[in-house]
Amino acid sequence: MADQKKLVEAITPMEEDFAQWYTDIVKKAELMDYSGVRGCMVIEPYGFAIWENIRDILDRRFKELGHENVSMPMFIPESLLQKEKDHVEGFAPEVAWVTHGGSEELEERLCVRPTSETLFCDHYARVIHSWRDLPKLYNQWCSVVRWEKTTRPFLRSVEFHWQEGHTMHETAQEALEETERMLNVYADFCENDLAIPVIKGRKTDKEKFSGAEATYTIEAMMHDGKALQAGTSHYFGDGFARAFNISFQNRENKPQTPFQTSWGMSTRIIGGIIMTHGDNNGLVLPPAVAPIQVIILPIAQHKPGVLDKAYELRDRLKGSFRVRVDDSDQSPGWKFSQYEMKGVPLRLEIGPKDIEKGQCVLVRRHDREKVFVPLEDLENAITAQLEEVRKGIYEKALQRRESMTYTAKNLDELKEIADTHPGLIKAMWCGDPACEEKLKEVAGVSSRCMPFEQEHLSDTCVCCGKPAKAMTYWGKAY
């Protein structure tokens, strides 16, 4: 059968061609399909179910912290986009422009939102009047468009899904706290739910968001040593608010400008999951977001009682786990490969002998460890094994990141590491964008972040030798 053949075909090993390995996985695990629209993808059911799980976890966390969901228009009038100078400079070159509605040319062009600060500010200007109206803690789940030249599934696409939180506060202090709080939500989500270790830090001025005073980021390291910016949180001060004339009566009955943040995480994190946990057998999914957590495979399913037992276990487990039975007539070997490709964390095998003994077999996807489990203790065993998966893949990723993180004391050292060792480089920096430019030019690396956890490696900038301001991570990035 065509389907069978397609799926047992091996994927390109990552050591051979990492980019092709990635592409093979997104296609063969049926996460996405290319569409007829350049740079826009079809997210297929299995891929979208991962995003739905990500969304549900984050959405619950946002709401627990008092955030509310809203919906803003998908279009931004050109004049609105232009209100904040740095912002328009950053985004105007990469937006899609709507110029006609039906057969009529529009008086003013509309861009398809690349991000929605301007729309939120336009709304906030109408609804914020008093300190009693603050804070405003809004979030929106939507897709946005950036006219990227080169695109890759999930990692960089013309249209992508994300959430964007946009908040307004009485004081700068409160807004700064919100910026950090939401970065911590992302970091905690990545580490505990996605099992992706991240470095928290601040972006340099060169790398920060257009219009922001400060951008905080979480950076993860992929299999190939490249960094992936996994989530960002921005502090705007009152710059946008002033540009949009947002003003409120403060507690002293005086007009005041509020302080603003925004923060976002996107479908790009699915690319991060693939490139952190995947292996040469396919996807490896963290249990918290796996569409199927346990796949039940009946062994010798034609024998009496096997399928019934499989269905019975499914019905028993489905209240606690995302579980499915594959009762198709494919061979067990085919099914093993299929669900390894799809990254299902646990495989549950049940055959006639197991039934006799009142047991089943649980096999972990990431290390293929096998345990025999008495059926009466199945729920506890699955919970424990899913936790083993989470810890196991986290540890693996953390060890890899540590073994691929280097320290450079001077430019020659940094250049040599960058040329020969994929990974991240820690080095001191003076804070001058000229040195950033030079490192990019000479060693091909960009600044990833100035981590909150600083180490004092030396007193001087790795590039110019002047007094250093901050230890900074450098590397190649997605």
Next chain:
Amino acid sequence: MADQKKLVEAITPMEEDFAQWYTDIVKKAELMDYSGVRGCMVIEPYGFAIWENIRDILDRRFKELGHENVSMPMFIPESLLQKEKDHVEGFAPEVAWVTHGGSEELEERLCVRPTSETLFCDHYARVIHSWRDLPKLYNQWCSVVRWEKTTRPFLRSVEFHWQEGHTMHETAQEALEETERMLNVYADFCENDLAIPVIKGRKTDKEKFSGAEATYTIEAMMHDGKALQAGTSHYFGDGFARAFNISFQNRENKPQTPFQTSWGMSTRIIGGIIMTHGDNNGLVLPPAVAPIQVIILPIAQHKPGVLDKAYELRDRLKGSFRVRVDDSDQSPGWKFSQYEMKGVPLRLEIGPKDIEKGQCVLVRRHDREKVFVPLEDLENAITAQLEEVRKGIYEKALQRRESMTYTAKNLDELKEIADTHPGLIKAMWCGDPACEEKLKEVAGVSSRCMPFEQEHLSDTCVCCGKPAKAMTYWGKAY
């Protein structure tokens, strides 16, 4: 305080100016805000929470029936839109066109999706090969754009949120069953969750979806007697599939074209909720989708123990109901008006005397009926009262619809009813679009649907006197 003043201000009575009453509610219940983009609205937290509840209920039902969520691009290349002749004729005049990406003019214009049949077909052509790939039962939650000239919040906007299901089947029979099944899901959701009585039927050829063979609809009647199309389900036969060269190997190993459906419900249903249940005190929300089902109002809250009791009740109830305490320093009278405006189904009052007696007061929003409830029986009482609300508002809407539905035997009768009595008119029809045109011209009514539950009113068409084919509902519509 400015806020207080704004909210206790009465709204325009619906008898005086129905359109203004509607606008007052959407604004004063804080469902939406007008945006700077013509015809596009900001859906504020309270309005969006209603949509999230609608989405969650429908999404669960779709998934129980085997549907899977996906994401298609938001853009459609012009050539793709043109593949199905009737479809492009129907939609091309009302789409937004993207002509530039960044500073470059595109080689081919892209429209912002007005609906996604073409995108789904384009994908299906790539992934459907064998009868084993069928049925495909996909759904997507997104927003779409139609360049409407005149817009009204929720009822008709340039951008609106909806879900669109798109399915492919081996046989026409299966696809027809799906079309009906999904119409029934919508009807059941409207009647049981939203408490909106609906008429199920088929659209005439003139009113059907561009490109469909048959469109089924559910029609609801609003306070002012106008009809609202609340959800539609379309059967496409194999028309689109042929236009898009979708073909599969059937069970006899022969190439065959699959059969298709699509079905959608949108944020317009929020307009339907407002105009079915709302009254001159504001919104009335059906409990299933109300963001707050029970608002707890502490009475004499400065007295010792009152606030604590209110919080205790909230914490006790919050696992079972969507519940909130208003502990602000506004007066009880202000709070009563506020939550009536917001349509909260039940108000729970608790004061010092109630606490002494171990009771509280529950007041139903829609009829202001008051019951005293012993605190030990509170959960049961709330469940029972929410069910009373649901039944009560459903019955009220049904009685109104029945009292505003008329029968016409000839054109003069129909015209007179249409001129003098807002509502729906049942009349026999020959099936000729010319008669539809004439009724529109003469009496200002359009065909709403040919209901599945037919009545034989007479043998001849109300318009031309030729033999009748179907009893049809006629009326003015949103």
